[in-house]
Amino acid sequence: MFTINFRRSYFRVGTLALAMASVTAMSNAQTLSKSAKVGAGLYEIAVDHRDGAVYVASVGQQGKPGACVYKLDPQTLAVTDSIALGEVPGFGLGINQKTRTLYTTNTRSNSVHAIDLKTGKIVATITNGAERSHTREVAVDEKANKIYVSDVGDPSTVWVIDGKTNQYAYSLDGAGKTATGLAVDSDKGLLYVTAMGDNEVLVYHTKTREKIRSFPSGSESPINIALDKKGDRLFVTDSKNSVLTVLNASSGELLQKITVGENPIGVSFDAARNRIYTANRQGKSLTVVDGSSYAVMKTIPTEGLSNTVAVHPKTGTVYVTNKQVGTRVREGQTPPTPLPNGDTVSLITP
Numbered sequence: 090m091f092t093i094n095f096r097r098s099y100f101r102v103g104t105l106a107l108a109m110a111s112v113t114a115m116s117n118a119q120t121l122s123k124s125a126k127v128g129a130g131l132y133e134i135a136v137d138h139r140d141g142a143v144y145v146a147s148v149g150q151q152g153k154p155g156a157c158v159y160k161l162d163p164q165t166l167a168v169t170d171s172i173a174l175g176e177v178p179g180f181g182l183g184i185n186q187k188t189r190t191l192y193t194t195n196t197r198s199n200s201v202h203a204i205d206l207k208t209g210k211i212v213a214t215i216t217n218g219a220e221r222s223h224t225r226e227v228a229v230d231e232k233a234n235k236i237y238v239s240d241v242g243d244p245s246t247v248w249v250i251d252g253k254t255n256q257y258a259y260s261l262d263g264a265g266k267t268a269t270g271l272a273v274d275s276d277k278g279l280l281y282v283t284a285m286g287d288n289e290v291l292v293y294h295t296k297t298r299e300k301i302r303s304f305p306s307g308s309e310s311p312i313n314i315a316l317d318k319k320g321d322r323l324f325v326t327d328s329k330n331s332v333l334t335v336l337n338a339s340s341g342e343l344l345q346k347i348t349v350g351e352n353p354i355g356v357s358f359d360a361a362r363n364r365i366y367t368a369n370r371q372g373k374s375l376t377v378v379d380g381s382s383y384a385v386m387k388t389i390p391t392e393g394l395s396n397t398v399a400v401h402p403k404t405g406t407v408y409v410t411n412k413q414v415g416t417r418v419r420e421g422q423t424p425p426t427p428l429p430n431g432d433t434v435s436l437i438t439p
Contacts, residue, residue, distance in 0.1 A: 119377055119387065119389065119407060119437045119438060119439060120389065120437065120438060121375075121389050121390075121391065121435055121436070121437055122436045122437065122438045123165075123166060123435070123436050124166075124391070124392075124393075124411070124430050124433040124434065124435040124436070125161075125165075125166035125167070125433055125434055125436075126432060126433050127145055127147065127159050127161065127166075127168065127432065127433060127434050128145070128147035128149070128155075128157070128159055128432065129147060129148075129149050129150045129155070129413075129432055130147055130148035130149050130150065130156075130178070130412075130413075130432070131145055131146065131147055131396070131410045131411070131412060131413075131432050131433070131434070132145075132146040132147075132148060132179075132180045132181070132182075132396065132397070132410065132412075133145075133146050133180060133181050133182040133355075133396070133397045133410065134146075134182065134397050134398070134399045134408050134409070134410045134434065135182040135183060135184050135191070135399055136163075136184075136399045136400070136401050136408065137184060137186070137206070138184075138186050138401070138402060138403070139186065139189075140163075141163035141401055141404070141406075142160050142161065142162075142163060142169070143160070143161040143162075143163055143166070143399075143408050143434065144158055144159070144160055144161075144182055144184070144191060145158065145159045145161060145182075145410060145434055146158055146178070146179045146180055146181070146182050146193060147159055147178075148178035148179070148180065149178060156173075156174040156175065156176070156177065156178030156179065157171045157172055157173050157174050158171065158172040158174065158179060158182070158191065158193065158204070159171050160172070160209075161434060163401070163404075163406065163408075164436075166434055166436055170209060172191075172204055172209045172210075172211075174193070174195075174202065174211075177195050177197070177198045177200065177202070177214070178195065178197060179193025179194065179195050179202060180193070180194050180195070180196045180225070181193065181194035181196075181224070181225055181226050181227045181238075182194075182227065183227035183228060183229045183236065184206070184229065185229045185231055185234070185236070185252055186231060187231045187234075188231075188234065188252060189205065189206045189207055190203055190204065190205060190206065190212075190252065190255075191203075191204040191206055192204070192227045192229065192236055192238075192250075193227075194224040194225055194226065194227050194238055195214075195224060196223060196224055196225060199216060199217075199219075199221065199222040199223065199224060200214050200215060200216045200224065201214070201215040201216075201224055201227070201236075201238055201248070201250065202214055202215075203215065203250075203255040212255060213255035213256070215250055215255060215256060215257050216257065217240070217248055217257045217260065218257070222240045222242075223240060223241040223242060224238050224239070224240055224241075224248070225238075225239045225240070225241050225268075225269055226238070226239040226269060226270055226271045226313070227239075227271070228271035228272060228273045228280070229252075229273070230273045230275045230280075230295065231275060232275035232276070233275060233278075233295065234251070234252035234253055235249055235250065235251065235252055235258075235295070236248075236249070236250040236252055237249060237250075237261075237271050237273060237280055238250065238271075239264070239268045239269055239270070239271055239282065240260070240264075240268070241267055241268060241269065242267075242268075243266045243267065243286065244262070244263060244264060244265060244266065245264040245265055245266065245267060245268030245284070246260040246261060246262055246263075246264050246268075247260060247261040247264050247268065247271070247280070247282060247293070248260055249261065259298070261280070261293050261298060261300070263291075263300055264282050264284060264291060264300075265282070265284025265286065265287045265289060265291055265303075266284055266285070266286025266287050267284065267285040267286035267287075268282050268283065268284050268285070268291075269283050269285045269311075269312050269313065270282070270283035270311070270312055270313035270314040270325070270326075270356075271283075271314065272314045272315060272316040272323065273295070273316075274316060274318055274338075276318065278294060278295045278296050279292055279293070279294065279295065279338075280292070280293040280295050281314055281316065281323060281338070282314075283306060283311040283312060283313065283314050283325060284303075284311075285310055285311055285312055288305060288306050288308065288309055288310070288311060289303050289304065289305060289306055289311075290303065290304055290305075290306050290311065290314065290323065290325065290336065290341065291303045302341070303341075304336070304340075304341025305341070305343075306325050306327070306334060306336070307325070307327075307334035307336060307343040307346060308325060308327030308329075308330060308332050308334045308346070309327055309329040309330055310327060310328045310329040310330075311325045311326070311327060311328075311334075312326050312327075312328040312354060313325070313326045313354060313355055313356050314326075314356065315356045315357055315358040315365070316338065316358070317338075317358055317360065317380070318360070319360065320380075321337060321338045321339055322335055322336065322337065322338055322344065323335070323336040323337075323338045324336075324356050324358055324365050325356070326349075326353040326354060326355070326356045326367055327353065328352055328353060328354055328370075331348060331349060331350065331351045331352060331353060331369070331372070332346050332347065332348060332349065332353075333346075333347045333349050333353060333356065333365065333367055333376075333378065334346050334347075335347070335383065345383045347378055347383050347385065348385075349367045349369060349372075349376035349378070349385065349388070350367065350369025350372030350373075350374040350375070350376045350388055350395075351369055351370075351371040351372035351374075352369055352370045352371035352372060353367040353368065353369045353370075353372075353376070354367075354368055354369070354370045354395070354396055354397065355367065355368035355395070355396055355397035355398045355409075355410075356368075356398070357398045357399055357400050357407075358380070358400075359400045359402070359405060359407075360402070361402060361403075361405065362405050362439070363379070363380035363381055364377055364378065364379065364380055364386070365377075365378040365380055366378070366398045366400065366407055367398070368395035368396055368397055368398040368409050368410075369388075369395055370394045370395055370396060370412070371394070372388075372395070373390060373391055373392055373393060373394060373395060373411075373428070373430075374388050374389060374390050374391055374395060375388070375389045375391060375395055375398060375407070375409050375435070375437060376388045376389075377389065389437060391409060391411050391430060391433075391435050392411070392428060392429055392430035393411025393412065393413070393428050393429075393430035393431045393432070393433055393435075394411055394412035394413070394414065394428065394431065395409050395410070395411050395412075395435075396409075396410045396411065396412050397409070397410050398410075404439065405439035406436065406437070406438060406439060407436075407437035407439075408434060408435070408436060408437070409434065409435040409437065410433075410434055411428075411430050411431060411432070411433045411434070411435060412431060412432065413427060413428060413431030413432040414426075414427060414428055414431060
């Protein structure tokens, strides 16, 4: 009898110890190391995998020149260089790590810049020849040297840019209502698109240029998407209901719905550590999700309108852009109080 009770007690203690260890591990998840004021009107962020440099799009103040892309030191967040964009501000960012080319989506001018990272010079400004367009997100297929750009509309299209010539090649049509987020699987030759207005994910075959299937996003207002190639999963931010959905990339099956911070916009997946990150604009926070259990490991306050998130694949360091509140108000209204951490970049240590 004594032996049986001892074993049961030992089992309970062991289980409790494992549970406590799990809780401790979650509580010790990433922490906000520092935030730095960078420029006005910050939008997307991208990380150079070669030297770790962080690039941030700054559109500047409305009606004033000064739009640029800042280059930041990955450890101190100090500005080490800047690329002037003049009167054509960039919003979205994407890097072709092989060709050392940075691409910006210039929403206001319906164009895309191609920038040589070695020289910091704009080598091409790309348009599709249409009278109107709305360039938003950019995804790079390094294997095929093609760049995909979502052109928001009803219906939307996706531009395809030849990375060798940095010229517009053609568009993928039928991208639904308000196509926003993009994710590319270069090994399978597949492009995933979130159709925000249709609550769907669309799948294109990049070689045949055909839309081969579509499936529900499992949420409302799916705005951005990240891909887990090895696990064949898609992570989609639901900006309306503060939810992250996990989908099977092949079948579209809804695997999980996870409540994250309020109004998640940006999403990124760290394959090496199996963690998912959402930048929560109205929640002024970053949510860290365990990719195995789908448990929320931590929600980290940023004190700014967190917009996009990028992860360095080798170091696991996370970078977040935090927007400032808008300053334009109607006549007779009181301008909102500026956020203490608006227009900053935050560094989250592993």
